[in-house]
Amino acid sequence: MDTRTPAPESSPWLPFESRRRARDEKREAVLRTAVQLFLEQGYHRATLNEVADRLNITKPALYNYFRSKEDILFECWVMGQERVEDRISEIESAHENGLATLRMLVHAYAATMASDFGASLVRFNVADLSEPNQKITLAGKRRIDRAFRNAIKQGIADHSIKPCDVKLTAFAILGALNWIGHWYKPGGELSPDQIADDFAIRLTADIAKRPDKKPSEKKATKPVRKRSTR
Amino acid sequence: MDTRTPAPESSPWLPFESRRRARDEKREAVLRTAVQLFLEQGYHRATLNEVADRLNITKPALYNYFRSKEDILFECWVMGQERVEDRISEIESAHENGLATLRMLVHAYAATMASDFGASLVRFNVADLSEPNQKITLAGKRRIDRAFRNAIKQGIADHSIKPCDVKLTAFAILGALNWIGHWYKPGGELSPDQIADDFAIRLTADIAKRPDKKPSEKKATKPVRKRSTR
DNA sequence: ACTTTTTATTACCCTTGGGTAATATACGCA
DNA sequence: TGCGTATATTACCCAAGGGTAATAAAAAGT
Structure with missing residues (x-):
């Protein structure tokens, strides 16, 4: 009863x-x-x-x-991937111009790289995943890549970004960002958000049509927050 | 059988x-x-x-x-490291100005990253090495890092490079370079030397005092060879 | 209170692969 | 032609660790 x-x-x-x-x-x-x-x-x-x-x-x-150790590994990767893709969706649906979009992408991705699940996107070895899961991760990486390239392309089209080789530009930017996952340790001088702010300008300075002020030499002035990460 | x-x-x-x-x-x-x-x-x-x-x-x-599998792994790493350090020594002993030195470093490192032993510098996990070997690899990474930072510092001093945050600048450049070790596959559109040429300009464009021409948009015009790799 | 389901434990299996001992074969050298 | 040394092979060991079966404890449902 x-x-x-x-x-x-x-x-x-x-x-x-x-x-x-x-x-x-x-x-x-x-x-x-x-x-x-x-x-x-x-x-x-x-x-x-x-x-x-x-x-x-x-x-x-x-x-x-x-189900298995590999399953755990994969799910870690999924966690990071989902965070990134969610932010990408948000950013893309804001429909800003190419440069602004690119900078937001850089900011979001940089901040994610400074987290455990974010770092897992680049620190883990794809070869340790099962064949089907490798496919999934590869597709995910491609989606991220495409988001960056699209922003660059759009920027060139809307004249917010100087003409440049889209592929190599994206590689250079993503490389600098992915590297964060290797060197960032919590408790350093710079917070993830500060790093993200800096990189958002730094990695786009050379291709921006109207060059921004570069990040100050010694983090003396706080860079303009384009958007909070969360 | x-x-x-x-x-x-x-x-x-x-x-x-x-x-x-x-x-x-x-x-x-x-x-x-x-x-x-x-x-x-x-x-x-x-x-x-x-x-x-x-x-x-x-x-x-x-x-x-x-002596062991780990020994093999370590020696692979040593091969890559030696190549890089040899080139660094050459470059440093040329005593060019900061910007020129930095560009040569970028060029040399980029080309190395597109080789197996070069890629091993970033694709292998330090945790798989014995404690003493981890120390050695760490010291090696620091020497590379220092070479880049010194070039930047010198460039700022001799006014060939704009004032900038040395550490973050080095991180951004090295990140873009290290990433080559992950995406480069022989037989692509660009040769290691072409990539190196491009990156030498691309990664230094924003901090160079007198901005160079950026790499051409669509690899339509062959980038100017600054220097042959060997 | 009794049953069922979920979650955890103990004890174990068993493949994988680095590493070794014993031994054979090739080579350099008188 | 035989000896010593370097190099290779066959056959094996064994620790590590992912994964499972049997079962106990806890929680939920009735």
């Missing part, structure tokens, strides 16, 4: 929802721990036992949430 | 070929094969059995030249 008042909030599928949420939270906790360990030690040197240890559980418990 | 793939022409163990070669040549042949395999499949997925197979020998034979 159910003695609870059947208030709208306590409808039969609400407990189910909250339980699902708890499960998702645990899933994400696993990913957060795993991505850190993978970044610290590399995917292969990191063991599932150690992931489990850090979560105060045991290895087989992980298999309630993931 | 014999699943050996046909040996590459470069293998000193080619059947019926003279096996009497200098020890160092064989050592290097191992490294060339290993670095390729490591780049293709990743260090951990690549097995010493497969390295040996490609050389038409068996795994234990490798231990005549190297």
Whole structure:
């Protein structure tokens, strides 16, 4: 006999929802721990036992949430990819001119690279993924690449960006950005947002039609925030 | 039973070929094969059995030249590092002004990144090396970094380069360069030397005191060769 | 309270692949 | 032609670690 008042909030599928949420939270906790360990030690040197240890559980418990170690790796990558793609969508739907769009992309991507899941986009080895997952990651990388190239192309078309080789320009910019995932360590002199601000100008200075002021020499003046990251 | 793939022409163990070669040549042949395999499949997925197979020998034979798999990985890294440092020494001893030095550094480093041993500098995971070898690689990376930063500093001092944040500028340039090691595949539209030519200008355009012409838009006109790589 | 479902644990399996011991073969040299 | 050395092979060891089966504990449902 159910003695609870059947208030709208306590409808039969609400407990189910909250339980699902708890499960998702645990899933994400696993990913957060795993991505850190993978970044610290590399995917292969990191063991599932150690992931489990850090979560105060045991290895087989992980298999309630993931099918395999590779699955965990892939999901880490997905987390980073989703963040980036969400921001890209936002930025593109703002319909600014090419240069402004490019700078927002640089800013967003730079900030993401300074996070664990963001770094996982470039620090992990595609060869460690299953064949189908490799395809997915490759498609994702292409979408990011295309976003940058489109912004550059559009900028050339709308005359906010000087004519340039789109492909190489995108490579150069993305390279500088991806590298952040390798050198950034929390607690340095610059916050992710400061780095993002700087790079948004720095990496577009040479192709901008009306050259902006370059980032100040010694971060003396705070660069203009184009947009908050979150 | 014999699943050996046909040996590459470069293998000193080619059947019926003279096996009497200098020890160092064989050592290097191992490294060339290993670095390729490591780049293709990743260090951990690549097995010493497969390295040996490609050389038409068996795994234990490798231990005549190297103490361990990790040793091979490290020596691959050393090969790339030596090339870069040799070029840096040459360039620095030319005593040009800061901007010219920086451009030569960019050119040399870009070209190296488009080679197997060069790519190994950025594609391999430091965590896969022994503690002492990690120290060595770290020191090497620092020397490269310092070379770039010194060139920038000098350029600011001799007024060939605009005042800028030296550290972030170096990070941005090195990032774009390191990324080459990830996207460059032989047989593309651009040769390593063409890429190097382009990047030497592209990555320094925004900080050069007297801005050069940027690389042409569509590689329609062949970029001016600043200097041959070898 | 009793049952069912979810989540965790203990104990184990088993493949993979780096590394080694014993041994054979080729080579350089008298 | 035989000896010493360098180099290679065959056969094997074994630790590491991903993954699973059996089962216990906890939570949810009734």
